[in-house]
């Protein structure tokens with residue numbers, strides 16, 4: 505596994521986390537001025553990963569890679585334990601898998617943080633989690649397309665869904681989704697595969713993806729929901745294109761919710777939509 509050590513001014517760190525798309529980082533040193541942190545990737549991914557990091561730093565206008573080294577795989581699992589803090593997204597609280605939530609104000613979702621998207625830190629995940637209580641009813645069947653850690657499906661099950669299926673093209677995500685389902689003691693089926701391979705119709709379909717994936721597969725996604733389709737992962741003016749796709753597929757918009765990328769960029773909004781047929 506490849507470890508990259510990076511530095512960024514403290515006031516830009518949150519922006520980095522958002523641009524890093526909710527994937528995990530290990531904080532090494534943090535004071536009022538600077539944050540030094542490590543990020544990890546598989547050896548085979550190191551070249552595109554380095555390029556991606558440099559692009560983010562260039563985008564933000566600050567931050568850099570200061571060192572790199574190869575480390576053993578298992579270290580990643582351990583470092584998370586020191587750095588994962590509970591995230592409150594009412595009605596849920598996202599906690600690391602080794603913690604026990606003793607309160608009754610929130611519904612806990614345990615996430616064993618690995619390397620998949622869906623730690624609960626990203627606005628796109630938080631938007632869907634916050635919409636779930638309104639649209640998931642006791643006994644509903646739910647499909648999560650592009651499940652990452654499985655966080656949305658786990659949330660749906662805890663709200664009373666009777667059957668939750670999830671799918672992802674990433675093997676690692678499916679592995680992590682299965683572990684997280686087990687840790688949360690929920691019946692969530694996690695299947696490796698792409699959107700075109702999905703079968704069946706569900707009351708509610710959740711899809712936190714990206715505009716290029718919606719562009720390619722919108723019709724395939726739409727045919728699997730009966731009551732509600734909850735979409736997320738739409739950034740800034742991609743909104744118009746998504747709404748056009750929905751219109752072309754005769755969907756009726758019933759709710760639109762957005763959340764800024766960060767406090768520093770309140771105008772950079774992530775959008776979520778709920779559609780009916």
Ligand SMILES: C[S@@+](CC[C@H](N)C(=O)[O-])C[C@H]1O[C@@H](n2cnc3c(N)ncnc32)[C@H](O)[C@@H]1O
Pocket residue numbers: 620621622623624628629632648649650651652653654655656671672673674677697698699712713717737
């Ligand atoms: C933005 S993440 C969402 C993760 C999680 N559902 C959440 O809300 O935090 C999108 C996920 O979609 C998966 N994905 C991308 N293309 C896909 C496809 N064609 N079929 C199924 N999953 C796909 C990615 O591997 C990734 O895990």
